[in-house]
Amino acid sequence: MSLFESINSRFQGSYKFWKPEKNKNSSIVFKNKVFYKAKQGAIKSCELILIKNYLIKVIPDSINKITLLDWKIIEPFTEVNGDKERFGFSVGHRGCSRDFYVENEEKLNEWLDVLLPTCIMTDFSNDFSIVKEIGSGSFGVVYLALSNNDSKPYAVKAINKNNFSTTSSLNSVADEIKIMRMLDHPNIVKLHYVYEDSSLIYLVTDYVEGGNLHSRMVKKKVFNERTVSHFAEKMLGVLDYMSSLDIVHRDLKLENILMVSEENDYDFKIIDFGLAAEVTEGLHLRCGSPGYIAPEILRKHYYDAKADLFSLGVILYILLSGKMPFNGKNINDVLIKNREGKISFQHPAWKNVSKYASTLVLRLTEPLPSIRPTAREALQDSWLHQELNTTLPNIHPTSQPSESHTSHSE
The missing domain is CATH 1.10.510.10 (Transferase(Phosphotransferase) domain 1)
Structure with a gap:
């Protein structure tokens, strides 16, 4: 179970995936057509819009639906049916998630580029390679890691989930993530991604090599x-x-x-x-x-x-x-x-x-x-x-x- 599931419900206001949209007038970050399985397995299409940390499902002639992305798990997937591949991504938690299909792998990568900095990911070892330990403390260990995509260096703060024995300790790391995602300044280390696996939470930030x-x-x-x-x-x-x-x-x-x-x-x-x-x-x-x-x-x-x-x-x-x-x-x-x-x-x-x-x-x-x-x-x-x-x-x-x-x- 993801430690962020309870946080998601607290910030979302319920365990439901969608809520009626209430006038989110912020600038659009990204939008595109996606496909999803409706009742009885029918495939339908809709327009999804990303606004800051919210995903909006546009419903013609009706009230749009909205969901908060901050604490939701995102997982890309590929389905093979004969000689055809279908690309998509899953967003949410156990029993409260949605699958979205896209037209091709290029569209999937476009969605991932805009969603990864906002959601929680699960495949850290596939995306990064640990080089060495560069710091430690009561919170966990900080590593130098390289992106498996382009070999760019990052600092990774790995926090042991066993440390979250109380709700307050989990809320503390959630507050840290929330605040760092709000900050965008050249003199503040940037939080790029958050990952979670069975034992650790990873905060992937800028690597700064000049020492403290x-x-x-x-x-x-x-x-x-x-x-x-x-x-x-x-x-x-x-x-x-x-x-x-x-x-x-x-x-x-x-x-x-x-x-x-x-x-x-x-x-x-x-x-x-x-x-x-x-x-x-x-x-x-x-x-x-x-x-x-x-x-x-x-x-x-x-x-x-x-x-x-x-x-x-x-x-x-x-x-x-x-x-x-x-x-x-x-x-x-x-x-x-x-x-x-x-x-x-x-x-x-x-x-x-x-x-x-x-x-x-x-x-x-x-x-x-x-x-x-x-x-x-x-x-x-x-x-x-x-x-x-x-x-x-x-x-x-x-x-x-x-x-x-x-x-x-x-």
């Missing part, structure tokens, strides 16, 4: 200010884009930023949306990585997309100074300082950084989210719009100048 920002930082110790300025502007652009979709990452850190190449230190892709969420009236789940978490999350307050801005401020602090802003003997010590949100510029490394850079870091790490800028507001910061050079004055506060940075309490 943490490894780059270990190698370089500190980045020059011009580079960090370029990086900051790109990151703020990504966060502004995510905010426009009401999405918050909730785990921005050096390890979750992959570098595109060795050519520069500001071309990147953000990865790992396992903790990402859609911003509703207010999120309150405590999550993230110690040292990067926005104080409002640790204070159990409601929070929104501005939480990612705090994490970015921490990242910029590290890139400019080579130091973590919150240190301690153990994780609990780090979390206490992280919760207070007080940072210092007393380390000698800050003597080589302009006041304009440290001012943006201060703005982004403001403990009070009501004062902290949005990504769009931060994009107007003067540091991002001036010629950086060695003549800029190096004047730094020793800690946050605003009252909220030094005296805030719950």
Whole structure:
């Protein structure tokens, strides 16, 4: 049984395959004539239309029918009858699926090209070859894999289905898939396909070969200010884009930023949306990585997309100074300082950084989210719009100048 079957019924609203269409006016992605077996085995034709993640069956002189594709299994098939071949694809789950026939193999491939990024597939080993393991964690293992079609490299996150012992854990991976499918940005790793077999769920994403920002930082110790300025502007652009979709990452850190190449230190892709969420009236789940978490999350307050801005401020602090802003003997010590949100510029490394850079870091790490800028507001910061050079004055506060940075309490 597919783990996505129950999710499909939840999002679809029932276990029925079709529902009456209710004014889906989005742009058409693809449409074509298909054939299906009606009652008593009669073969009928209809027009199928793909709109975003919905499939619509056009019924002349009647109400069209619609189905959500996100969590449905898709399987192509070929039927041989004598010397004739019939091509088609099946969509759905056990006892709740539909078979559609197409005119030829070319039409089948056209349908598969537009449906595969939206549905769940089952034939991972036929489509990809694992090359090597490139990462692991509590969620599963990440592999480098090559497409069997064109040898293009992909990163594949393989999640063991035994990990889904509770409904919440399954909902978590479903949320990750849903959010990643919403995102389409050059600085965000793209989710291309989702597969499921008897033991694993596979998330097939971009392969980024430059290593993560943490490894780059270990190698370089500190980045020059011009580079960090370029990086900051790109990151703020990504966060502004995510905010426009009401999405918050909730785990921005050096390890979750992959570098595109060795050519520069500001071309990147953000990865790992396992903790990402859609911003509703207010999120309150405590999550993230110690040292990067926005104080409002640790204070159990409601929070929104501005939480990612705090994490970015921490990242910029590290890139400019080579130091973590919150240190301690153990994780609990780090979390206490992280919760207070007080940072210092007393380390000698800050003597080589302009006041304009440290001012943006201060703005982004403001403990009070009501004062902290949005990504769009931060994009107007003067540091991002001036010629950086060695003549800029190096004047730094020793800690946050605003009252909220030094005296805030719950």
